[in-house]
Amino acid sequence: MCAELVTVFGGTGFLGQQIVKRLFAGGHRIRVASRHAERARFQFGSDRIELFNGDIHDPESVEAAVAEASAVVNAVSLYVEGGGVTFRSLHVDGAQRVARSAAEAGVRALLHVSGIGVDTESSSTFIRARALGEQMVTAAFPGVVVL
Numbered sequence: 001m002c003a004e005l006v007t008v009f010g011g012t013g014f015l016g017q018q019i020v021k022r023l024f025a026g027g028h029r030i031r032v033a034s035r036h037a038e039r040a041r042f043q044f045g046s047d048r049i050e051l052f053n054g055d056i057h058d059p060e061s062v063e064a065a066v067a068e069a070s071a072v073v074n075a076v077s078l079y080v081e082g083g084g085v086t087f088r089s090l091h092v093d094g095a096q097r098v099a100r101s102a103a104e105a106g107v108r109a110l111l112h113v114s115g116i117g118v119d120t121e122s123s124s125t126f127i128r129a130r131a132l133g134e135q136m137v138t139a140a141f142p143g144v145v146v147l
């Protein structure tokens with residue numbers, strides 16, 4: 001039987017790499033989705049790991065990234081705003097886009113990696129965005145696991 005496909009947004013990142021390694025060890029097929037997916041040098045040269053260049057801000061690339069996946073992980077990150085990319089655009093709108101696209105594609109499971117101490121009333125733009133992002137993904141994908 002063909003192994004199920006898991007798309008990992010941010011699979012080249014600090015946390016995402018560890019998630020990919022665990023999924024690989026578990027026998028899954030993995031699609032690493034990020035703007036520079038070729039950085040996934042931990043791919044073991046396996047045909048069970050597919051590199052997908054895409055941006056979470058781009059609806060078409062998000063839709064393509066989740067196509068045919070059984071599960072999706074969102075482990076993208078942004079710690080400093082700039083170049084038109086904001087905490088809101090990535091952690092709220094981008095997170096919602098992933099969750100909606102996954103739901104529409106019939107993905108069975110979504111893991112959304114959030115931040116520590118989320119709070120909609122925080123004085124921190126980052127912390128507020130993370131809290132709002134959790135609300136968006138929870139509404140868009142019933143049963144989402146928020147970590």
Ligand SMILES: NC(=O)c1ccc[n+]([C@@H]2O[C@H](COP(=O)([O-])OP(=O)(O)OC[C@H]3O[C@@H](n4cnc5c(N)ncnc54)[C@H](OP(=O)(O)O)[C@@H]3O)[C@@H](O)[C@H]2O)c1
Nearest residue numbers: 010011012013014015016034035036055056075076077113
């Ligand atoms: N690291 C920690 O100790 C820690 C602690 C608590 C929570 N977290 C949370 O865990 C998550 C991952 O954090 P991390 O530290 O592993 O981040 P990271 O090392 O900075 O990795 C970020 C990942 O997101 C991808 N990415 C960034 N912008 C993107 C975009 N526009 N479209 C697609 N992919 C994009 C990056 O790849 P490209 O640059 O190739 O696009 C990279 O794969 C975040 O939600 C973070 O808040 C981390």
